[in-house]
Amino acid sequence: MDVSHFHHTPFYCEENVYLLCKKLCDDGxxxxxxxxxxxxxxxxxxKQIPLWNQKASKRADGVILWDYHVICIxxxxxxxxxxVWDIDSSLPFPxxxxxxxxxxxxxxFQLFSDFNRLFRVVHAPIFLCCFASDRRHMKDSDGNWIExxxxxxxxxxxxxxxxxxNEYINMSVAGAIADVxxxxxxxAVFSEKHGVVIKENQLEEFIYQISLQ
Structure with a gap:
């Protein structure tokens, strides 16, 4: 797939993924x-997560510190x-x-605990029905666009x-699932509006588990 066929607005990854999911469905x-x-x-x-091989990075290794990021699996x-469909990644797509x-x-890569990442996994059919954004998070106190x-x-x-x-990006270690x-x-991932929150060392195992459903 050519990534240029998908809509991309920098810094609006949640909307990019929303449209990506719709296009993947529409295109079969x-x-x-x-x-x-x-x-x-x-x-x-x-709200500080390091990810590598991101196009927005100015470093050779592509690492960048996002407040949050959204992908599709x-x-x-x-x-x-x-x-993995990540429009912001420099890796093969998908x-x-x-x-x-x-x-x-x-x-x-050993990270300080403040940088440990959490993952909220939401079934796309639920996300496409329930997600909403009026982009208020991208305005400053005077109502001007930040991006x-x-x-x-x-x-x-x-x-x-x-x-x-905020209901999707706010997550805590205390709210993460212990056993996926x-x-x-x-x-729960097939029924809960906000899916489930897991820790970074559980992502592959969890996706494998739900693929057997």
């Missing part, structure tokens, strides 16, 4: 309802590796989950909610 790359797609918010309590059939974790998350907004209309949830981004192999945890 994903299931029509998006049942094979999962939206993953990456952040932590301090697609479960594939036939035992193939799940795929990338196998294993290589994405290795090259972008870099779990082997230029996308050209399309703001995203309104099916129930009329106009903004709930428990059936109720795997079921």
């Amino acid at each position: 790359v994903a299931n029509a309802q998006g049942s094979d797609l999962f939206v993953v918010f990456i952040s932590n309590e301090k 697609q479960i594939t059939q036939g035992g193939s590796s799940p795929l 990338s196998p989950l294993t290589s994405y974790v290795s090259e972008t998350i870099r779990p082997s 230029e907004p996308p050209p399309h209309e703001t995203i309104i949830a099916e129930d009329g909610t106009v903004h709930n981004l 192999t428990i059936s109720s945890v795997k079921d």
Whole structure:
């Protein structure tokens, strides 16, 4: 897939992924309802997460410190590796989950605890119905844009909610799942509006577990 075929507005990764999921469904790359797609918010309590191989970085290794980031993971059939769709990444698009974790998350890299990342995994069909953003988080105290907004209309949830981004990006270690192999945890990601929060060393295992559902 050519990444240029997908809409991208810098610093609006949540809206980019929202539109990406819709396009994958519309183009037949994903299931029509998006049942094979999962939206993953990456952040932590301090809102400072290092990720590597990001296009916005000015460093050779592509590392950058985001307050949060959003990607899409697609479960594939036939035992193939799940795929990560990250429009902001300089890695192949899409990338196998294993290589994405290795090259972008870099779990082997020792971080101070303030930089440890958490992942909120939300089933795409739920996300597409429930997510909303009026972009208020991108305005300063005087109402001026911090970063230029996308050209399309703001995203309104099916129930009329106009903004709930903070409900997705706010996460804590205390709220993270301890054991991702428990059936109720795997079921929760298919039913809970805000999905489930897991720790960074659990991401691959959790995706593997839900791929068996």
